[in-house]
Amino acid sequence: MSAAFRISGAGRLSQAKTASFSFDDKSYTGIEGDTLASALLANGVHLVGRSFKYHRPRGFLSAGAEEPNALVQIVRDDARKTPNVRATVQELYDGLTANSQNRWPSLAFDVGAVNDLASPLFSAGFYYKTFMWPKSAWKNLYEPKIRAAAGLGVSPEKPDPDHYAARYAHCEVLVLGGGAAGIAAALAAAETGVRVILADEQAEFGGSLRFESGAKIDGENGFAWAQAAIARLKAMDNVRVLSRTTAFGYYAQNFVGLVERVSDHLKSPGRELARERLWQVRANRVVIATGAIERHMVFANNDRPGVMLASAARTYLNHYGVAVGKNVGVYTANDSAYAAAIDLKKAGVNIAAIVDLRDNPAGPVIDEARALGIEINFGRAVVSAGGKLRVSSMTVQPKNGGGERTIPVDAILMSAGWTPSVHLFSQSRGKVAFNDETRRFVPGTYAQDCVSVGACNGTDGLDATIDEAYAAGAKAAKEAGGKDSSGKTGKGAKPKVDAGESWSRGMLGAGPGAGPGTTVKAFVDFQNDVTAKDIRQAVHEGMRSIEHVKRFTTNGMATDQGKTSNMHGLAIAADELGKPIPQVGLTTFRAPYTPVTFGSIVGHARGALFDPTRRTATHGWAASQGAVFEDVGHWKRAWYFPKAGEDMHKAVDRECVTVRKVGGLFDASTLGKIEVVGPDAAKFMELLYTNPWEKLETGRCRYGIMLREDGFIYDDGVVGRLAPDRFHVTTTTGGAPRVMNHMEDYLQTEFPHLNVWLTSITEQWAVIAVQGPKSREIIAPLVEGIDMSDEAMPHMSVREGKICGVPTRLFRMSFTGERGFEVNVPADYGEAVWEALWAEGQKHGAVAYGTESMHVLRAEKGYIIVGQDTDGTVTPNDAGLDWAVGKKKTDFVGIRGLTRSDLVAKGRKQLVGLKTKDPKVVLEEGAQIVADPKQPIPMKMIGHVTSSYWSENCGRSIALALVAGGRDRMGETLYVPMPNGTVEVEVTGMVFVDEKGEHLNG
Amino acid sequence: MLLIRCPYCEEERPELEFRNAGEAHIARSTNIAGESDDDFEKFFFIRANPKGVIYERWRHIHGCARFFNAVRDTVTDKFIMTYKAGEPKPAKLPGAAK
CATH class of the missing domain: 2.40.30.110 (Aminomethyltransferase beta-barrel domains)
Incomplete structure (x- = not known):
């Protein structure tokens, strides 16, 4: 069954492949290859949403990414409810479910539309004026109410079950945009043999060739040529062709972010498919071929469903085979709307009238329209659209005033001209320049190795576009190291344009129907409900810069980022200010070009993969003992080991008492460890720590303090001298990386004459602290080759030997104040040695204790923790550690800082x-x-x-x-x-x- | 993401591999303990904050781990050149006006 507005024989979709879908719980049938927009239009549905502020009924303005109005919610299941999807880019799949947004109780009857009647309250800057007093009401009353009322879609309440992929890619030439210009540039670049990536946001390549029925290239219809060219490019090994891929951000040094929609167009994507894929591409040269976006006409009620861009109506007809109405009016200020009227007329749609603001335009399309018997009115304006949920008429008036005439229509096609899409160029930090003659901003000064071609460069006409793009593609490839392909003949030669359409001028700003002094709603920015009047009002209230006008009115600040509205808004402001457009300025283009999901940016870096987790060798053992863990930096550390029925306080009390009475085992592996080795190791230690090191005997340890140059404590830890040229340095857990960096910095840049090597050994050694009166008895049975008597191994000494048959660096040291040891063993043996020590400890009634007890035990002894008891403004003297500063030393990092007047005050x-x-x-x-x-x-x-x-x-x-x-x-x-x-x-x-x-x- | 040329690895690598390490060409006195308050202030606290060309230190921390010097334009964020630690401040910059 064919839908009412599907015209048989028109468009490129196969009518045989139907897809059923629902919109606001009503079922419809579309065709595979449709967008949600074309499928709804085929069924005669224009009303698809309510506007943001006034809740006005809205339909489709466009057929592409610039769509400001037709935002819908796509629902796959409870967790997949994507809000604010542009129906004009959402591809149809069988079973698609979509809902309208921002309406209650229904789309056709929306209570919020009372805002439209009360619109004097909501004029430009109303937030700044209306919700000022009393001050407390903003937080408690206004903001919550406004937020509840203003939201468009609804967020899903469950975590996103989809996954998102990410790829890095490098190429010599990256071509952004796959219309005629982009394809020509890619063909030229590809012929040189360099790596080429061509990306386009649409499912199918061709850009405006989708609707330009008059284009003929290499003897073929323009769109067919594009498909053949893409097939050729896809077959080349050096070319990657990415469809459904939007270049959203242009960053430094030709780094471009693109997002590929992998499965949003599929009926039931398998779990193996990512939803989207983020491409981060570094290109030697970038060719920007992003085309142009048609502007609407600014007149009263130009937002009524059924009022749309002429190019959109043409796309729906020529690509999707859908007529946007049966009796269509046209309002234009340039030639391109004529082509839409002609195409529709030829397809059997009645064209009620063409209203052209220009006085006496001439040209082949005008002649052709006239020859088809279409009524053409020059020098006239559409001053108002009639109807509410759907446009029903247009009121026409001579542009300088005079008698009105109302013409019944069911759609109005409009075109005010084309705005070059300089978004990506501008994001690359290029400076746009205003062309006074054509009244548009085009790329001016380039900041990066890129080039704009075709409509986005202000190049009019298909012939000129292909010439420019092919030459630019060849040049970019050659500059990036490819061979010269400019004179290529035969396959891969420059495409020949047999027939093409030409861009022409148009107008900027408001038409007569929205002239000065009127209070009608002639929309400039549809998505944010900004009218011509709002922009004038902003100027009258003192806004001079376009940046201020933008923020005051919110023009261009919606999710469409002003793709259709910016130039109109600027022109109206300039007109009102009596200044030329370039003096009023253009607002900055910022990434992303179109909205990008958080999912695609985050990729796999969520949940457990968001941040690395570091676990010590005994983690599994501790977990099996019911340990509760705490996060310390990236580490998971055993916090305490509760027995049945114990809360944290009871467990910690037991652990602390047992350690002092008997003994306890504690995993100290997370402490940073750095090996300082070399003939000048002691000299280096003298410079980096406050303490004297030259005279520390081999086999002895010392508590060291490290300062910054300003004299404040930076880190501390016990250092053991393993050999005259070898120190085993420990640092705080959190300080390990920065201490290593600090040491390397001084070694490489200030003391490069010292012959020293620094090696981080944090991960190499597992460290088991055994503390308490019974600590020696627990360890001794497992140790070989080390005399652990007090005489042979006094407090603060280190020995190398074996424990459980594996190498150990055995420190006698204490962070509890009890007799204590720290057993360093290669990390791979950490768990086995721990279990052996645990078995010995059990014989004496020792406990395993966690970081909380460690903290309590050290505080009972007044041992500080750098970063807890110090905060970057504490000197050794402040901390009662003056004894650790070598008084006879003439240099160490921080020695001068310590003598600053405020530090000795x-x-x-x-x-x-x-x-x-x-x-x-x-x-x-x-x-x-x-x-x-x-x-x-x-x-x-x-x-x-x-x-x-x-x-x-x-x-x-x-x-x-x-x-x-x-x-x-x-x-x-x-x-x-x-x-x-x-x-x-x-x-x-x-x-x-x-x-x-x-x-x-x- | 910027590309930075490491003068030790002799190739451009992405910004993620590097870490900025503050202004370059500030030497620590070999007699720092005897330094005057004014000199210590200049050495430790005072930093240039130019709009334009800055000489700064970077570390190829996730690469060769070496500290090196770079000349960068703070307006365009472009690296004008990089050179090894200990080398003198370049007398002339590539691409500088004659």
Whole structure:
């Protein structure tokens, strides 16, 4: 069954291949190859949406990517509900379900249309004027209401089940746009043998050849020639042809982003197919062949469904075989609408009248239209369209005023001329230039290795376009290293244009029907409901720059980015300002050219693949023990190991007490590790750390502090000297990469005379900390070749030997204050050695403990954590670590910074301990500290809490804090004001357990 | 994405492989401990922020890991040239006006 407006014999689709679809729950039949737009039009449906602000009924303006009106929601299932899809580019598939947007309760009867009647309230800049007072109402009342009312489509509520692919590609010549110009350029470039990529946003190549019935190339109809040329290009090994692929962004150094719609046109795409594919292409040369976009005429009610661009009506007829009406009016200011009238007339559609704003135009298309008996009215304007849900008439008037005449029509085709698509050129940072004669912006100064050809370059006529494009393709390829193909004959020679259509001028701005002083709704920007009046009003209210006019009226700011509206808006503003167009300026073109899904940008980088996860060798073991993990940078670290019925506090209390009573195992593998090796290793260490290193004996360790040049603590860690020329340096977990970078920076650029190699060994060694009074008994049975007695291996020493038969670097060191060891083994053996140590530990009743207990245990001893107890403004002295700064040293990074006047001034914040007066109260980390809680607000804050925990070992809470002049305040009472009351604290030393340090050998 | 030529690898690689490392040609004094406040201020705190040509350090961190110097135009973002660490500031830039 053929749809009512499908004309048999017209168009290129095979009528045999039908596809059923639904729109707003009503079923229709279309043909394979249709867009949703052409299929609806074939069924006589023009009304497809409601406008953004006024909820006016809207139909199809265009047949392509520039469509501002026909935005629909495509629904595949609960998780796949894509809003704001342009019906003019959505390809039809059998079973397609589409819904209209921005209407309630129905498309034909929309309550929101009351906005249209109340439109004086919604004039330009109304947001800025209407919703100003009271101030609080914006957040609580206006914004939520406006957002609820203004949305177009509806987002799906479930996660996107589709996947998105990504490809990088390189080529010598990238051709953007596959119309006559792009194909000619690609043919010329391809012949030279260089790598060519040709991309076009449509399903089929040909661009405007889809509707130009008058084009004939190499003896064939233009569209047929395009298909043959594409087949030829596809067969060449050096050419990649991408259809359904939109170049959306042009970035630095000919880096172009394209998105390929892989499966949105398929009935039921298999899971193996990505929905879209992002192409990131680096090209030596780019040929931009993006064509031109037809402009509408600006007159009253030019948004009524059925009023559309002439080229759109021609596309629907010549490509899809669909008549957009039975009795069609034409309103134009240039020749190209005549061709649409002629094509429709020849297909049997009545052309009610052509209304031409020009006084006495002449030319072959006008003669042909006249010969076909079409009524032509020169020097007249359509001042208004009648009808509501569908255009029913057009009112015609002499352009300088006079008697009106109303002509019944069911569609109006309009053309104000063509705007070159300079979007990508402009994105490449090229500067456009205004041509006064043709009144359009065309590419002016180039910033990158690209060239514009054809209509986007302001080149009129098919013959000139093919000449220019073929030459440009050949030149680009030659510049990129290809051979010269310009004189090619035979296959691959320059296509010969036998007949072609010619672009011509037109008009910019509003027609007489929307002249000054009128308040009619003559739309400039359909999607954002901006009228000619709004733009004039913006000028009257003081907007001078087009950038201001744009923001005040929102002209060109909708999802179509002003493809049809920008030039009209600019012309109206310029007219009102009495300035030439170039002086008013053109708004900036920004990526993306058309909306791009987040999915295509994100690709596979979501969920677990969003960011790398680093796991230590014992991760699996810890997970099997029920460990709770915390994220530390990219690492997953065991946080605590709860037993049945334990919450975090109970587990941590048990772990902390057991470590001090017996022992515990802790995975310290995430600490950064750097091996500093070479004849000058000690000299290098002297320069990078505050401590002295030359005299550190082999086999001994030292706690090192690294500063930045400004004197502030940058990192810390225990360093072991394995040999005179070899240091095993540990860093904080989070600081590992930046410490490595810091060391490399100095080694390569400031101290390149030092003979030193730096190697990151973080991933090479798994580190198992065994801490507590029984630590030696736990380790010793597994160790070979190392005397672990206190005499042979005192605190802060390192030995190499074997554990469980594998190599180990065994450190005797402690971050708990108890006797402790850190067992380094090659990461591959980490889990096995851990399990062996765990088995030994079990014999003594040791625990596995996580990062939370590690934090508590170190805080009980006043050991700092760089980045928690320091914040980039803390010196060694501030942290009570002056002893670690080599007093006799003449140079190290930070030595000069430490002597800066503000760093040696009195009253600096110093790290101290805090005990709450009520031992059960645990302070909040980050809480501010004041000396006098009764002072008026804002109070003078003298410091803040950096670390705070419940210490089961102390039977009370403990805290560390940075307090101004803190070490002079020992015993003083300070106050921590909190929302539910002020907490009294006493300033103390930083060591809460074993002040004399006897446990280290206990 | 910019392409940057690493003077050690001797080829252009994508920006993702590099990390900026601040202004170039600021040498650390060999007697930094004895430096005056003014000199230390110039060395540590004061940086050029030109509109136009800037001399800066980059590191080919996800490549050869070497630090090198680059001349870049901050207006166009174009790299005028790159050269190895330790080499003097180029007296003349390629493409510069005569």
